[in-house]
Amino acid sequence: xxxxxxxxxxxxxxxxxxxxxxxxxxxxxxxxxxxxxxxxxxxxxxxxxxxxxxxxxxxxxxxxxxxxxxxxxxxxxxxxxxxxxxxxxxxxxxxxxxxxxxxxxxxxxxxxx
Numbered sequence: 001x002x003x004x005x006x007x008x009x010x011x012x013x014x015x016x017x018x019x020x021x022x023x024x025x026x027x028x029x030x031x032x033x034x035x036x037x038x039x040x041x042x043x044x045x046x047x048x049x050x051x052x053x054x055x056x057x058x059x060x061x062x063x064x065x066x067x068x069x070x071x072x073x074x075x076x077x078x079x080x081x082x083x084x085x086x087x088x089x090x091x092x093x094x095x096x097x098x099x100x101x102x103x104x105x106x107x108x109x110x111x112x113x
Contacts, residue, residue: 019112021095027102029056035096038063042112043088049108051080057102065090079104085113 012025018039051059058077063086064070071088095110 020110022107022109023097024107025099025105027057027059027099027104027106030099030102031057033096033098035094038092038095038110040092040110040112043091044113045086045088045092046083046111046113047086047108048083049076049080050106051076051078052105054079054102054104057100057104059100059102059104059106060096060098061108062096062098063088063092064094064096066093 009026009028010030012023015022021038060075062070063072072086
């Protein structure tokens with residue numbers, strides 16, 4: 001099809017709005033760190049995450065406040081599917097994803113609770 005990019009590997013799709021954030025990427029030896037601002041006015045976040053078809057690498061998720069203090073840090077090096085509530089000590093203002101040669105289908109969503 002004309003005008004459609006069929007090469008979607010290593011091209012994250014994100015949605016960032018008040019009290020919500022999501023990212024999805026079809027990773028193929030994806031090796032990068034990505035940072036996004038967050039606009040949450042809640043301290044409790046719902047997290048839904050999926051790491052599927054993992055064949056290589058890992059990914060880390062880090063959440064920070066305005067003072068650059070890390071509020072949350074979790075590493076994923078194997079297939080995972082989870083939904084959990086995270087209670088933070090302070091308002092989150094930035095999320096960082098560190099992809100280390102990841103080959104997998106990765107998606108992550110946060111929603112204020």
